Amino acid sequence: MTTSNTRPVSSTTPEPPPAEIDVRPQGPVDRIQRLLHAQATLGPAAVLLVTVCAFAVISPNFLQPANLSLVLQQTAVVGTLALGQTLIILTAGIDLSVGSIMVLCSIIMGRLSADLGVPGPLALLVGLASGMACGLFNGFLVTRVKLPPFIVTLGSLNIFFALNLWISSSETIRGTDMSALLLWTGRVVTIGGTRITYGSILMLAIVAVLAYALHRTRWGRHVYATGDDREAARLAGIRVNRVLLSVYAVAGLVYAVGAWILIGRIASASPQAGVMDNLDSITAVVLGGTSLFGGRGMIVGTVMGALIVGVCRNGLSLAGVDVLWQNFAVGVLVILAVSLDQWIRRARR
Numbered sequence: 001m002t003t004s005n006t007r008p009v010s011s012t013t014p015e016p017p018p019a020e021i022d023v024r025p026q027g028p029v030d031r032i033q034r035l036l037h038a039q040a041t042l043g044p045a046a047v048l049l050v051t052v053c054a055f056a057v058i059s060p061n062f063l064q065p066a067n068l069s070l071v072l073q074q075t076a077v078v079g080t081l082a083l084g085q086t087l088i089i090l091t092a093g094i095d096l097s098v099g100s101i102m103v104l105c106s107i108i109m110g111r112l113s114a115d116l117g118v119p120g121p122l123a124l125l126v127g128l129a130s131g132m133a134c135g136l137f138n139g140f141l142v143t144r145v146k147l148p149p150f151i152v153t154l155g156s157l158n159i160f161f162a163l164n165l166w167i168s169s170s171e172t173i174r175g176t177d178m179s180a181l182l183l184w185t186g187r188v189v190t191i192g193g194t195r196i197t198y199g200s201i202l203m204l205a206i207v208a209v210l211a212y213a214l215h216r217t218r219w220g221r222h223v224y225a226t227g228d229d230r231e232a233a234r235l236a237g238i239r240v241n242r243v244l245l246s247v248y249a250v251a252g253l254v255y256a257v258g259a260w261i262l263i264g265r266i267a268s269a270s271p272q273a274g275v276m277d278n279l280d281s282i283t284a285v286v287l288g289g290t291s292l293f294g295g296r297g298m299i300v301g302t303v304m305g306a307l308i309v310g311v312c313r314n315g316l317s318l319a320g321v322d323v324l325w326q327n328f329a330v331g332v333l334v335i336l337a338v339s340l341d342q343w344i345r346r347a348r349r
Contacts, residue, residue, distance in 0.1 A: 043340065044288050044304035051308055055315030062318055069188075069195040071310045076200040077102075077262050079306035081277055082284035083206055084254035086302045087247045089285050090214075091227040092294025093142065093149035095248075098255055099277040100160035101134045103270075105259035107164050109182055110173035110269030120179025128256045134160060135252020142248065143241040157278070168271040175267035186264030199261035206254060211299040223247060228295030283330055284309050286337040308333070 055062045081098045088095045109127035112118040118126070134156070141152040175183050185199035214220035222243045225233040234240045262274055288305030290297025309330065316326045 041289055041298055041301040041304065044301050044308065047287065048304050048308050048311070051311050051315070055311060055318070059315060059318040062315055065193040065195075067314065067318070071307075071314050072194070072200050073197050073265060074314065075306050075310035076197060076203045077258055077265055077274060078277055078280045078284060078309060079303055080203045080206060080258035080261055081255060081281040082288070082302050082306050083203070083210055083299060084251035084258070085281045085285050086288070086290055086297060086299060087210070087223065087251045087254075088149065089227075089282075089290050089292060090223055090294055090297055091244055091247055092230070092292075093244075094153065094282065094292070095138065095149065095251065096153040096278050097134070097138065097157040097160055098281050099274050100157045100164065101131055101252060101255040102259045102262060102277070103272075103274055104134065104160045104164040104167070105131045105256040106263050106269045106273075107168045107173070107271060109259065109263065110178055111167055113179045113182055114173050114177035114269075120181030123179060124181060124260065127259060128253060131252045131254075131256025131259065132249050133252070135248040135250070135255070136245065138252070139245040139248030143244050164271050168269070170271055172271070173269040175263070175269075178263070178269070182260065182263050183267060184264060185261045186267055197264065199264050202257065202261060206257060207299055207303055210254075214299060219243070219246070224295055226294075279334075280306075280309050280330065283334050283337070286334060292338060 052062075061067055081102060085095055085098055105127045108130050109123050112123040112126055113120060138149075138152050138156055141147050141156075142149050185197060185202060187198050188195040189198070189201075190196075214223060222233070222238050225236065225238055226240050226243050230240055233243075258274075263269055266273055284305035285297070285302050286292060286305065287308050288297065288301030288303070290301060312329060312333065313326050316329060321329075
């Protein structure tokens with residue numbers, strides 16, 4: 001008779017040890033980090049408030065109605081470009097051609113109206129369509145040719161700028177030769193002693209439309225999902241390429257509206273005006289709390305970011321700081337904003 005040396009097996013299998021859980025107590029820094037992660041516009045609002053207060057102390061003229069009007073007028077163009085840039089960055093892309101598209105559209109509008117005698121409404125519509133076509137061109141290369149957005153828009157920046165110089169013959173088109181409709185965005189309305197241009201009001205209207213579209217429509221949810229995780233969005237049934245193409249088209253249309261605002265702002269169509277607004281638009285988006293890695297950000301935050309850029313440039317100018325160091329300060333703001341975004345993204349859930 002043989003006996004077995006095996007021991008009886010327990011009817012229950014031992015449970016694996018529990019996963020290690022971070023139970024460290026949260027300090028003030030952790031709470032601030034989580035708060036900024038949950039409220040994307042809180043950081044930009046605080047920075048804007050501190051910046052305004054600082055320059056109000058440095059320069060007594062900063063809070064004068066005339067100066068505040070100037071800040072709003074300067075912010076209208078960059079702010080509009082930043083709104084279109086926000087859509088691109090929400091999808092984890094970036095657009096370096098924003099300034100070139102805007103100037104090209106302004107030259108097309110001005111040339112049609114001043115030289116060819118095209119009625120103002122038709123010249124405006126052609127300019128808006130041109131902006132959308134430029135956006136579709138970028139979107140096609142990103143979605144169909146599968147090129148990185150950085151490379152695509154870096155190349156199209158030079159393409160659109162060359163077209164701009166060719167169409168304009170490197171000459172400025174005077175506002176007196178254009179239709180009054182193209183100059184309408186430069187007209188002002190006085191509110192509480194502050195002169196606000198119709199271009200600024202138009203920018204706020206775009207803010208309202210885009211904010212509603214991003215947060216109240218299926219398209220907006222698809223934009224956020226695509227930027228957060230493109231492959232997961234595709235597996236969830238979202239037509240990612242179609243979403244991206246629509247985003248670039250809408251962004252191009254917004255840039256064209258920025259061209260209309262630019263014409264009213266400077267009362268002309270110049271082939272050199274606003275070409276280098278690319279950096280300021282990206283700066284405004286990043287300062288507004290939109291992540292460069294996509295999927296996180298708000299339109300309202302972008303407006304605050306644009307105001308921060310405008311306030312900084314205006315305040316430094318009033319303080320007698322050279323333009324060279326104004327650009328230096330804006331560059332520092334970009335680095336700090338991206339560093340803050342990285343820190344916020346590591347917030348413990």
